[in-house]
Amino acid sequence: MADFTKEYFRMSESDVALYAHSRLDFFDMHAQLSCCEIGDGNLNYVFRVIDTVSGKSIIIKQAGPVARISDDFKLSPDRNRIESEILRLHQELAPSFVPEVYSYDPIMNCCAMEDLSDHQMMRLALIEHKKFPQFAEHISTFMANTLLLTSDVVLEHKAKKAMVKNYINPELCEISEDLVYTEPFYDCPRNIITPGMEGFIKENIWSDQALLLETAKTKHEFLTNAQSLIHGDLHTGSIFIKEGSTKVFDPEFAFYGPAGYDVGNIVANLIFAWANGKATILDPTQRGDFCAYLMETIQEVVDLFSKKFLKLWKEQARTRVEGCPGFKEYYLGTVLRDTSAVAGHELMRRIIGLAPVKDITIIEEEKPRLWAEKTCLTAAKMFIMERERIKTGDDFVKVVLAAEKQIGDFR
């Protein structure tokens, strides 16, 4: 029988069932456990364990010693500690927007958490063209709370420095530094490029010296700006959603970085869903309706985030320095500038880099697929180059519409 108390090993489905039975205080002794690996992320193994008698269920997530996506990424399983600690912290800062964590096991590098099987991964729901009218409200609260309440604006500075130290996350940061900030910007062998896009990318991205200079600046911003404890991978594949409920998970990339990183990721991934809608919904009314919903959501995410950020600042800013007139507006302006840049980076790296998104790859026909990719890249470039002036929800939406106009209709 497997011993879970001595030394780490990668668990099989039956190991996990045994683990849930023997090591967790969750199922009762007469439970009949069935276990299934359900992970489709790039890094970890995710198991759902269900008691077929009571129907109670739980998720167990185990970190492996290398990434699933590629053996190139050797990863310390310390990310599992970071993940469980951050989920608990987010529970405090933004209750009801994260799954509950039941336990963390530093030997097996796994954690047990709430089963959200009644929710759907947001990316897949958006690909099915479902709408979630409360999403902007939910995610803007989650981001304003988690980003502002972990910053020097609110935290006592020595306590914040202890947090910075505890969440230094070199290996996961390296993935973002490479995949988001470096590889999309040259002909890197690891890039995955859709046939027919080579010329466009070479001409508009790799040859644009002004763009490359701006991406060097934004990369060093990512490397050095220890502003907020960010989620670090806040795309629609890290969100479970159902009508009236939004849950953010997978914070293993968390570290102290630019607050705009999370907001920019949300914006970019809503744009992918918009591009998918434009490219794949045949009925014009239905298409118009779904795409308008997404533009409205982007606008609301940015504007509600800004509003809640300023309100929370007023209530919680700790010292006279942060109370100085004009400072919170200036500070928010820098967060929105970074939001714009990161939206651009996320759009680029998912079209050019190693990790494409399903919203785009699911578009089977060549014409709409190339249209979607070109439109996303065109918007991406504007988001990076014009980041200093992009501040309101309306500004963000206008960039997407300008890119759409520039690329034209594929129909």
Added chain:
Amino acid sequence: MADFTKEYFRMSESDVALYAHSRLDFFDMHAQLSCCEIGDGNLNYVFRVIDTVSGKSIIIKQAGPVARISDDFKLSPDRNRIESEILRLHQELAPSFVPEVYSYDPIMNCCAMEDLSDHQMMRLALIEHKKFPQFAEHISTFMANTLLLTSDVVLEHKAKKAMVKNYINPELCEISEDLVYTEPFYDCPRNIITPGMEGFIKENIWSDQALLLETAKTKHEFLTNAQSLIHGDLHTGSIFIKEGSTKVFDPEFAFYGPAGYDVGNIVANLIFAWANGKATILDPTQRGDFCAYLMETIQEVVDLFSKKFLKLWKEQARTRVEGCPGFKEYYLGTVLRDTSAVAGHELMRRIIGLAPVKDITIIEEEKPRLWAEKTCLTAAKMFIMERERIKTGDDFVKVVLAAEKQIGDFR
């Protein structure tokens, strides 16, 4: 007999002599040791131990549990570990510009290092109006090397993150956050203000909302920008100097912060020496000569630092991102912008805050004293408000001359 191997205690002079004899492998067994406390800093106890037989000598520096300057500052003696590690690192990065460290003792929180009694503390030498023609050459090499070679430009990013973690320095940073970035900007009871300066400070500093807003921005830059492993307290009291030799010590404030912090401290402290010369040298030729030397040195420090920084970047930048045309000039521009702001902050905090400098306090007559303080504060404000445009050595010098012109002559 005192036991140095069990538990920390504050050593007396005789304890230190005994310690040097029994715990260090430096003096021979027939040495006749004499010990004298020579520290005049704000935080630590510094002992010089000399063997009256051979003439060999050594410095032993012990950290106390509270600062010397005020019991308000409770300080972890971990700063002594940081100090000895940084001195050794600086030895590697900028050999010949730091004293040699012989040992570090984590129980007694002390380190033994090279005795530089043939050197003079630079602040005192400047107060004696001595000139050091090689200082700009030396300090610009020290700063370009220590600041660029510890940054993400040169260091592998995971190795840099390990360094960030190792040198998180909450208590010493808090001192700078309070004394440099907060207290000088309001009527804080801890401020030490020269009689006759109250009105000027109230009108020009505390009531200037635009200035207060800029200082909030620069404070958060200090709190969040993990750019380089900075010395953190690089004023002329942290430098031993003699003709042909410059030694930087006291790096206990070191942490990952804005590179411009060190450069700005050097500039500001040269300005204090200049103001002292203007205020106290009676002979016009001698005064003109000494003050011109200081303006020239400021110009050279900035320009040589910039030149060496760019050269080193070209030779050592690690990846294609840092090689992007225009990026090193942009990056240096941000370091010089921070240099300007920090020069302003250092000038302000030494005139208004808890820790005045001898260059100014030694000016006995009221008229020249007030002139010096007003001129320094006027320059300080320009350095903070106009930091985006201040880039060359000439720009820095012109700020001082403009401030001098604005305040007028006291004679």
